Each structure stands twice: as structure tokens, then as C-alpha cells.
Amino acid sequence: xxxxxxxxxxxxxxxxxxxxxxxxxxxxxxxxxxxxxxxxxxxxxxxxxxxxxxxxxxxxxxxxxxxxxxxxxxxxxxxxxxxxxxxxxxxxxxxxxxxxxxxxxxxxxxxxxxxxxxxxxxxxxxxxxxxxxxxxxxxxxxxxxxxxxxxxxxxxxxxxxxxxxxxxxxxxxxxxxxxxxxxxxxxxxx
Amino acid sequence: xxxxxxxxxxxxxxxxxxxxxxxxxxxxxxxxxxxxxxxxxxxxxxxxxxxxxxxxxxxxxxxxxxxxxxxxxxxxxxxxxxxxxxxxxxxxxxxxxxxxxxxxxxxxxxxxxxxxxxxxxxxxxxxxxxxxxxxxxxxxxxxxxxxxxxxxxxxxxxxxxxxxxxxxxxxxxxxxxxxxxxxxxxxxxxxxxxxxxxx
Numbered sequence: 001x002x003x004x005x006x007x008x009x010x011x012x013x014x015x016x017x018x019x020x021x022x023x024x025x026x027x028x029x030x031x032x033x034x035x036x037x038x039x040x041x042x043x044x045x046x047x048x049x050x051x052x053x054x055x056x057x058x059x060x061x062x063x064x065x066x067x068x069x070x071x072x073x074x075x076x077x078x079x080x081x082x083x084x085x086x087x088x089x090x091x092x093x094x095x096x097x098x099x100x101x102x103x104x105x106x107x108x109x110x111x112x113x114x115x116x117x118x119x120x121x122x123x124x125x126x127x128x129x130x131x132x133x134x135x136x137x138x139x140x141x142x143x144x145x146x147x148x149x150x151x152x153x154x155x156x157x158x159x160x161x162x163x164x165x166x167x168x169x170x171x172x173x174x175x176x177x178x179x180x181x182x183x184x185x186x187x188x189x190x
Numbered sequence: 191x192x193x194x195x196x197x198x199x200x201x202x203x204x205x206x207x208x209x210x211x212x213x214x215x216x217x218x219x220x221x222x223x224x225x226x227x228x229x230x231x232x233x234x235x236x237x238x239x240x241x242x243x244x245x246x247x248x249x250x251x252x253x254x255x256x257x258x259x260x261x262x263x264x265x266x267x268x269x270x271x272x273x274x275x276x277x278x279x280x281x282x283x284x285x286x287x288x289x290x291x292x293x294x295x296x297x298x299x300x301x302x303x304x305x306x307x308x309x310x311x312x313x314x315x316x317x318x319x320x321x322x323x324x325x326x327x328x329x330x331x332x333x334x335x336x337x338x339x340x341x342x343x344x345x346x347x348x349x350x351x352x353x354x355x356x357x358x359x360x361x362x363x364x365x366x367x368x369x370x371x372x373x374x375x376x377x378x379x380x381x382x383x384x385x386x387x388x389x
Binding site for chain 2: 095
């Protein structure tokens with residue numbers, strides 16, 4: 001019995017495509033986000049605002065913390081910790097990495113509010129494999145599938161629209177762009 | 191379908207050791223500088239980063255590392271303290287407050303090997319790493335409160351805005367540090383592993 005490899009490939013490619021489409025889209029969005037890490041924070045939204053809680057003595061840690069928290073109307077149960085970075089400053093840590101940093105002599109300071117970027121934070125978690133453990137293997141399996149989708153995609157069609165037809169020109173064009181950048185990296189920047 | 195869902199639940203329930211913090215007491219989450227640290231643990235429990243920390247060996251006070259930096263340079267040590275800063279972009283370093291006021295030691299890891307979330311700020315950490323002396327470089331040392339264009343600071347970040355008008359930006363602002371460590375630090379720790387505990 002003759003096996004129709006093109007037919008099998010199309011069937012497998014179709015089903016593999018269904019399997020990987022969500023994660024591919026997720027990784028693509030995360031990829032764009034982390035590509036620009038120098039310009040923005042892809043994981044957290046951080047807002048700063050000035051606060052004025054009135055003067056206090058930072059050396060008295062408990063009283064100083066109570067003073068800041070009380071003046072800003074916060075729940076003291078939300079305080080995660082505190083730190084005195086200099087003799088006249090106190091930092092009070094809040095959930096999710098938020099913090100208030102105040103100068104004792106003036107009472108002036110900054111409230112930094114941190115919030116994970118919903119959706120993007122989770123996408124980066126998966127894309128950058130911060131979960132480790134079993135996710136490493138799942139991500140590997142995903143990559144193998146993606147590799148198959150990529151290579152198998154070359155052999156979906158025969159004839160003038162296949163790899164040996166117009167396909168070879170488009171594949172060459174796709175290769176040319178990264179190859180040009182690599183060449184420029186090694187030989188074009190002297 | 192149920193079998194597939196069940197398999198996923200089982201698979202993921204044991205996959206994330208970095209997201210299973212052990213219960214901690216209030217005192218563990220709020221050890222302030224100059225105040226007693228939580229009791230030393232022989233088994234370090236909490237959220238484990240990298241291989242964690244070895245049970246053997248004493249915790250070295252950060253003040254001792256700074257005071258005897260030449261003696262500790264290149265040695266593997268365990269330190270403990272409150273996390274007072276986290277790399278906001280990549281989670282690739284944490285700053286640990288020392289037992290002596292105003293001492294801060296940076297624990298730096300290779301990007302991606304361990305990733306500390308900003309939510310770890312204020313929690314207690316036991317960290318193990320290799321001490322690296324930072325050569326004094328007055329020309330390169332940032333002024334107190336200033337930052338370098340490194341992990342902690344980015345273009346277009348929001349500066350503190352006037353009350354009632356909130357800025358909105360991506361990264362750290364005042365108090366950002368360079369990659370080597372906080373200004374005036376004499377050493378930093380090349381991270382091997384860490385255990386963080388606190389709510």
C-alpha cells in the first residue's frame with residue numbers, strides 16, 4: 001500500500017497548528033513585550049505619586065511606620081516590612097512590591113504603586129519559563145511541535161505554489177533578513 | 191476530556207516549587223534593620239529559588255562581610271535579611287538589608303536562572319552565593335538616590351508627580367541602583383540559590 005505522505009503531512013500540520021496556535025500567539029505577544037524591556041517594564045505597571053505625611057522620627061521604627069500608615073489611611077496588616085535606607089528616611093513595603101518612601105525631617109516622600117500587567121505578566125511567566133519544573137518539558141514539546149509546523153509547512157503543496165515553485169523564493173527571502181543582520185553584526189560594524 | 195483535565199491538574203500541582211511559600215509568622219516578614227533577625231534555621235523553608243541554600247554552614251552577618259571583605263572575597267557564604275529591593279525588569283537581583291543599619295548587599299543572579307518577583311520586597315530571605323569585592327570607583331559611583339540606565343531604570347519612566355496627579359511609567363525611579371550593587375557597597379553576592387519566606 002502506498003502511503004500518501006503529503007496527505008498525512010497536511011492532516012498532521014492542521015492538527016499541530018490547532019494545538020500550538022494559542023501558545024504561539026501568547027509567546028508572540030510576550031516576545032514583543034520583552035523585546036522592548038529597555039523602554040518599559042513588560043511585567044509591572046508602576047506609578048509614583050508624591051505624599052506628605054508630616055515630619056516624624058525615622059529612628060523610632062514602630063512609631064514611624066504607624067505614623068506613615070495612619071496618615072495615608074492604610075491597613076497596617078498590609079505592611080510587608082520596612083527599611084531605613086538612611087538616617088532620615090524610612091521605606092514601608094506593601095503587597096506586590098509597592099512601597100512608600102518618606103523623609104522624616106520633612107514628611108515628604110513617594111508612594112510607588114506596583115501592579116502586575118494582567119495577561120502580559122502571565123504570558124511572560126510562560127514565555128521566559130519562570131515556572132521551571134514541568135513547564136520546561138511542556139515548552140520543549142511545544143517547540144518540537146512548532147519545529148514540525150515550520151518544516152512540515154514547506155511540504156504542504158506540490159506544483160507551482162509548492163516549495164519548488166514560488167515557495168523557494170519566499171523561503172529565501174525569509175532567510176535573507178536574519179542572515180543580513182548576522183552578516184552586519186560580524187562584518188558590517190567595523 | 192475529564193481525564194485530560196485531571197492530568198493537567200496533577201501535572202501542574204507539583205511543578206512550581208517557586209510558587210509555594212511556606213506559612214510564615216509576622217516577625218519573619220518584618221525584620222527591620224537594627225532589630226533581631228528571625229531564628230536561624232537548619233532547614234530553610236519557603237519559596238525556593240535555584241537549588242535553594244545548603245542546610246550546613248552558619249549564616250554570615252552582612253556587616254562582617256563588609257568589614258572583612260578581603261577575607262570573604264571569593265568565598266561561598268549564606269546570608270539572611272529583609273529584601274529591600276528587587277530588579278524591577280528582569281528580577282535578576284535582590285538587595286538584602288544587613289544586620290547593621292544602612293548596609294545593603296546585592297544578590298545578583300544570571301538573567302533567567304532565578305527570577306525574583308517584585309512581590310518579594312519586604313520578605314525575609316536566606317541566600318547563598320559567592321562574595322565578590324567591588325573595587326572602589328569614585329568616578330563610576332552614582333550619587334545617593336541616582337540610578338544608572340540598567341535594570342532599575344528605563345527611558346520614559348514616570349517621575350514622582352504632584353499630589354493628585356499620578357505619573358505612570360514602567361520602571362523604578364528614585365533610588366534605582368546600578369548593576370553591581372547599591373552605592374557605596376563594598377561587595378556583592380553572586381547568587382547560587384535562595385529561600386524566601388513571608389506572606
